[in-house]
Amino acid sequence: MRSSVSSSAREKSPLSAAPARRSFALTGRSRAFDPTREAIRPDIADVRLAEKVFAPHYAEAIPLPLVKEAALRAERKPDGGVLVVLHAGDVFELLDVTGAIAWGVAPASGFVGYLDAEALGQPA
Template identity: 40%
Template sequence: MQSSGSSWAATASATITGDTPARNRFALRTRSVAIDSRTDAVRRDLADIRLADRVFAPHYAVPTRRSIGRITAISDSADGVTLSQALPGEPFDVLEFTSTHGWGRSPIDGSVGFVSRDSLIGEFEASHIVVAQDATLHADASTARPLPASLPMGSRVAALPANDDWCEVDGGYVATDALQPLSTDAGDAVDHALRVRGTPRLAGGRSGAGVDAAGLIFLAFSLAGSPPPRFLDLQAETFGTALAEGDVLRRGDLLFFADHVALLVDGETVIHVDDVVRCEPLAALDRFGPIRARRRPA
């Protein structure tokens, strides 16, 4: 994290004495705010207009809402480190367009960064979210002939019922039981996590196609209707309530390590991201070092 050099509450005054040219004097009227570049859309040259009451910037931008057409990385620079992902059907608020990228913020996971411009499409209203690890697209609902495309868990679609078994989406048909209406986020986070067992580890991933440690937690609890912060340190600090070392652990509790997190399936088993998403005995987590935090989501 970093602190802004000043805040929007800064004031300036000019003083003239004889032939001395005017000098601007700046004074903060409120405390400078802490800025996290992963979640606050602020740069040295530009900031989201919605942050104007918190930070000072030379220029402010009004976000342009787009939708994501294909799974894409959210990176800290145009060719930089992957922070997170934007998934098909999700909205993305663009604050600056370049010839190859858009810089802005995901309103779904709160992450700020660059996405590939060719992944952005016109905004549309999604109605359902994919809850199967991978929802195969089919050419029609009568023969269920598969197409060479699929939607990973977490993707969003505008779906219309074709019959009891199939929904029509842009690009084909998806099995009804692979979708969940956005208006009824529900279910058990552990159950959602168990559906992606075998999914490979992927830096910045948070979908059925690949997850990082915090991404698995974000995906599972978001589908259960209680989205946590996207990043591991923020999850360990703020998600749910802290547990003391001697508290009895139960299904759904989270154990945080220096650079890892695991979700309890029961009192003796966890699900977490190793090389893939897997279940292991709680005792096997000793290899990640001491437990730094224990939290119980609300």
């Protein structure tokens, strides 16, 4: 069976001009991220980092004021090392809450970590 499209029309088609892509390659080295400075976990990442990292889920930070002093910790555990102490009135950019523990960014210091969710106030 013959096609009704002439051979000259097929040659001028913009789709046929580009070669078909057959494979993809990852090039370059993977970059190691500091979890206390960049809001990236295996399950979620700050949406502001979407151009740099792939994550199963992204979250948009919600700026919340602290209503009381709280220790920002590097780990979810209550005995994890303290990165910085945040004070009432400081802003915390919330990315995730699981149980009574909040995870996010303290923009004044640039640290990323965990704190008690009860220390967070309501959005402005």
